[in-house]
Amino acid sequence: MAKRTMVEALNLALDEALAADEQVCLMGQDIGVNGGVFRVTKGLQAKHGADRVIDSPLAECGIIGTAVGMAVYGMKPVAEIQFSGFTMQAFDQIEQNMARLHNRTQGRFPIRMVLRTPYGGGIRAVEHHSESREAYWAHTPGLKVVIPSGPRNARSLLAAAIADPDPIIFYEPKSVYRAFREEVPDAPESLEIGKAQVVHEGADVTIVSFGAMMRPAMEAVEDLAEVHGIEAELIDLLTVSPIDTETLVASVTKTGRCIIFHEGHQTCGIGAEVAARLAESGAFEYLVAPLRRLTAPDLPYPFFQVEQHFLPDAEDILAAAKELVEWT
Amino acid sequence: MSVNYTTPLMPDSSPDKEASVSRTPGEATPPPPASGAFDARSIDLGRIECLQILNERGEVDEGLRPDMDDDELRQLHRAMVLSRAFDARMLAMQRQGQMGTFAPNIGQEACGVGQAWPLGGKDWFSPSYRSFGAQIIRGWPMDRLMTLWDGYHDGFPPPEGVNDLPFSIVIGSHVLPAVGIGMAMKRANDPHCVVVNFGDGAFSEGAVIEAINFAAVEQAPVVFIAENNGWAISTPLYKQCKNDVLASRGIGYGVHSIRVDGNDILAMTTATREACERARNGGGPTLIEAVTFRMSLHTTADDPTVYRDEALVDPWKERCPIRRFEAWLQRTGRLTSGDADTIRGECEQEVLDARETFRAQAKAKPREIFDYLYASNPPELEAQRMAYLRRLDRKGVS
Numbered sequence: 001m002a003k004r005t006m007v008e009a010l011n012l013a014l015d016e017a018l019a020a021d022e023q024v025c026l027m028g029q030d031i032g033v034n035g036g037v038f039r040v041t042k043g044l045q046a047k048h049g050a051d052r053v054i055d056s057p058l059a060e061c062g063i064i065g066t067a068v069g070m071a072v073y074g075m076k077p078v079a080e081i082q083f084s085g086f087t088m089q090a091f092d093q094i095e096q097n098m099a100r101l102h103n104r105t106q107g108r109f110p111i112r113m114v115l116r117t118p119y120g121g122g123i124r125a126v127e128h129h130s131e132s133r134e135a136y137w138a139h140t141p142g143l144k145v146v147i148p149s150g151p152r153n154a155r156s157l158l159a160a161a162i163a164d165p166d167p168i169i170f171y172e173p174k175s176v177y178r179a180f181r182e183e184v185p186d187a188p189e190s191l192e193i194g195k196a197q198v199v200h201e202g203a204d205v206t207i208v209s210f211g212a213m214m215r216p217a218m219e220a221v222e223d224l225a226e227v228h229g230i231e232a233e234l235i236d237l238l239t240v241s242p243i244d245t246e247t248l249v250a251s252v253t254k255t256g257r258c259i260i261f262h263e264g265h266q267t268c269g270i271g272a273e274v275a276a277r278l279a280e281s282g283a284f285e286y287l288v289a290p291l292r293r294l295t296a297p298d299l300p301y302p303f304f305q306v307e308q309h310f311l312p313d314a315e316d317i318l319a320a321a322k323e324l325v326e327w328t
Numbered sequence: 329m330s331v332n333y334t335t336p337l338m339p340d341s342s343p344d345k346e347a348s349v350s351r352t353p354g355e356a357t358p359p360p361p362a363s364g365a366f367d368a369r370s371i372d373l374g375r376i377e378c379l380q381i382l383n384e385r386g387e388v389d390e391g392l393r394p395d396m397d398d399d400e401l402r403q404l405h406r407a408m409v410l411s412r413a414f415d416a417r418m419l420a421m422q423r424q425g426q427m428g429t430f431a432p433n434i435g436q437e438a439c440g441v442g443q444a445w446p447l448g449g450k451d452w453f454s455p456s457y458r459s460f461g462a463q464i465i466r467g468w469p470m471d472r473l474m475t476l477w478d479g480y481h482d483g484f485p486p487p488e489g490v491n492d493l494p495f496s497i498v499i500g501s502h503v504l505p506a507v508g509i510g511m512a513m514k515r516a517n518d519p520h521c522v523v524v525n526f527g528d529g530a531f532s533e534g535a536v537i538e539a540i541n542f543a544a545v546e547q548a549p550v551v552f553i554a555e556n557n558g559w560a561i562s563t564p565l566y567k568q569c570k571n572d573v574l575a576s577r578g579i580g581y582g583v584h585s586i587r588v589d590g591n592d593i594l595a596m597t598t599a600t601r602e603a604c605e606r607a608r609n610g611g612g613p614t615l616i617e618a619v620t621f622r623m624s625l626h627t628t629a630d631d632p633t634v635y636r637d638e639a640l641v642d643p644w645k646e647r648c649p650i651r652r653f654e655a656w657l658q659r660t661g662r663l664t665s666g667d668a669d670t671i672r673g674e675c676e677q678e679v680l681d682a683r684e685t686f687r688a689q690a691k692a693k694p695r696e697i698f699d700y701l702y703a704s705n706p707p708e709l710e711a712q713r714m715a716y717l718r719r720l721d722r723k724g725v726s
Contacts, residue, residue, distance in 0.1 A: 051515055057545055062504055062538035069508020072493065075515070092535060096501045103700045104494050105485040110703065142701050165703035194706055242706030
């Protein structure tokens, strides 16, 4: 056991994958000698060679398109896009090839690849560096979208993503990268993709979140219990596509109330899908209050001097939870 | 093998020829000068090599003629005739409502056949949609090509043992994956290569340029065939780009580049073979600009009379790749006119046989549409599948 940051935990998972399977390779801008702009790949090129930890030209579409080709030939590329705001330049290759080549060829060419990219706000970054557009990829048939929330599940989920037979978008909450340390076992660990976790049990209201928003959500859960006597159940989705409907339905059937809390935009966001699934499910008749979505507004991510007002926070959860518990 | 030279890539503006420095792109990327001093001499990136072996009058430059026996030459001829017969039958079927929309290849047979001919089974091929002739050589049965163009998913995956990507629909989207295949080959130390084709229109796509740059940086074993047929639906080349020597773009990226008469089967085969050998031997990528002409429609949904003067097409009838090759084969006694007629008849029959197979086998499989997206369906998708199957049951669809 060692206490690790998320950056260190991800580095560990990549190191293990490179050591375990010679078909695994990493590719991205500045990931080799420089170790990546967030240092997630630090030291890996020196250890595994420049042929396997590839400093690519500066072209996002090129990185994803060539990674698809490598996967066709049997490799398992893990491609890094420096910031998720730059994945838009790779949209074509993600949509046309990464997500659908398996289907186009009736399974002849499985695309075993992972697109890793830091997402989300809260680090006072310049424009286009704080986006949370996970809903794009959840909306794209053929992909799976995985978003860890802490060092330990980041390591396990990245290992699972690299081992998965399908193409994976792996969103790393950059505000969590060095925010805290967590015990991460030395022995390899893996978590099942597509499974949510109930990280705190409670009977009064369900809070659904993922990624960087899990920390303010946990803060709110503690405050609700200590200050307001409200027992909230907190669910970490971990995979936003496919969504673990079963875990959501079981929780809301118990609590009758649900708040969905994320930093992506509201319209057609992950919260919209969660709400729709609950409304269509058996949990519907157990609802005693309307569903609430606490999300970023439908605006481009603002310049960073106002970002603290743009992102939803623990206080928003407190207000919403009280409103729902008092709903008659 | 260079025959004649076109204009230099850039007019040489240096008044004093000796004051220019000649550099072969790609062969040695110079490190930044230690002194940091700016080298003010003009840079000569060289000239674009051009190749024609069989001219439009059916004359062969014997000094350049590839080392092929008569049998192989006749096979090349037959492959082009088959490609055209397939095209003609597809067009007839489409006009009779028996075929989906497709992209005819008439007049570009030398491009297709020539670029696929030098490939072995372990080499890879990544085609755009106008690639019948090449796909048939690569081992796609013609009935399978009919199956896919008529909208059946079963026709889309490459046949077992054929190392091809399915052809791309989104222009230029298949070029980067082709380079990725080459990068993986290189890492596996496999002595194979990848041929990928695209058109003059696709060359305006950023993804195609990125692909050429990646291949250059990686020295990936990739052969790019830019089929310059002059038209991207209604957009002629002069509206597509200012510098119409497409091969020059390869020079700019440090890639071996050559411009080839795309209607000359001997030049296409020779240039591609040489590029493939260089790629397999670690010599890196090549860009081949194949100059040809889209004689027919963009697709069967297109009407070129709206935007193109038919008079532009006429000179290209004289440059027909099959006609000129046949003229040379006949004049040199490798083929009689009777042989040519027999081959045409055989090819037409082969296509008709393929049509019968297609008609007998093509079957829509609505119950399978959920079966290929993921290795196994996530629960939500499986629930959607079950609901969809119940819908089919209600409608009585098997």
